[in-house]
Amino acid sequence: MNIFRLVGDLSHLLAILLLLWKIWKTRSCAGVSGKSQIMFGLVYITRYLDLFTNFISIYNTTMKAIFIAVAIATIYLIYFKFKATYDSNHDTFRMEFLIVPVGGLAFLVNHDFTALEILWTFSIYLESVAILPQLFMISKTGEAETITSHYLFALGSYRALYIVNWVYRYYFEGFFDLIAIVAGCVQTILYCDFFYLYVTKVMHGKKLSLPA
Amino acid sequence: SQNQEVKDEL
Numbered sequence A: 001m002n003i004f005r006l007v008g009d010l011s012h013l014l015a016i017l018l019l020l021w022k023i024w025k026t027r028s029c030a031g032v033s034g035k036s037q038i039m040f041g042l043v044y045i046t047r048y049l050d051l052f053t054n055f056i057s058i059y060n061t062t063m064k065a066i067f068i069a070v071a072i073a074t075i076y077l078i079y080f081k082f083k084a085t086y087d088s089n090h091d092t093f094r095m096e097f098l099i100v101p102v103g104g105l106a107f108l109v110n111h112d113f114t115a116l117e118i119l120w121t122f123s124i125y126l127e128s129v130a131i132l133p134q135l136f137m138i139s140k141t142g143e144a145e146t147i148t149s150h151y152l153f154a155l156g157s158y159r160a161l162y163i164v165n166w167v168y169r170y171y172f173e174g175f176f177d178l179i180a181i182v183a184g185c186v187q188t189i190l191y192c193d194f195f196y197l198y199v200t201k202v203m204h205g206k207k208l209s210l211p212a
Numbered sequence B: 001s002q003n004q005e006v007k008d009e010l
Helices: A003-026 A034-051 A058-081 A096-108 A115-129 A132-141 A146-173 A178-200 B002-006
Strands: none
Touching: A003 A058, A003 A146, A034 A058, A034 A096, A034 A115, A034 A132, A096 A115, A115 A178, A132 A178, A146 A178
């Protein structure tokens, strides 16, 4: 565990708790893509099946359990408790356009042709694109609430920090996992445009709105 | 193995 990995994980944790807190506090999930949240839920569930087969550390188990629980709670708030506030008209990205190709790719390109490994690979690939419905929704409405922007910034930072973690691990531990690295880079690249808007607007106290 | 190692990441 290096500092980049730890701060990355904490940033990830902060992101998902921030989103849950925002929805709970405002009693509204307006501007939040339920589809992105369903896909993140799918990511955690398919990746952390090893909770039942492998024990790594208390830290590892606790974080995995929190990620799964928070993801399910977020989905529940969006689709059940605060369903009336869910902006489904703007959340029109088709999930099957991501899930089907990603599932196919996980079958074709993986480390090992076993059920757990294919599901793990699927989750890595799916995570890299799961934010697209949320970004698509923002591009449709042309704006995002400030807390939603903070959520996206923390979530994007997590993957960017993981890249630094992989560089560190490659140099100091000789470790690298090509599938995770490539998918992680793709995921981080998707945030670049958003990072730019975040730094130029939200950090200067303005709401994130897209140029007309 | 390489696979086992990556599984310690979240």
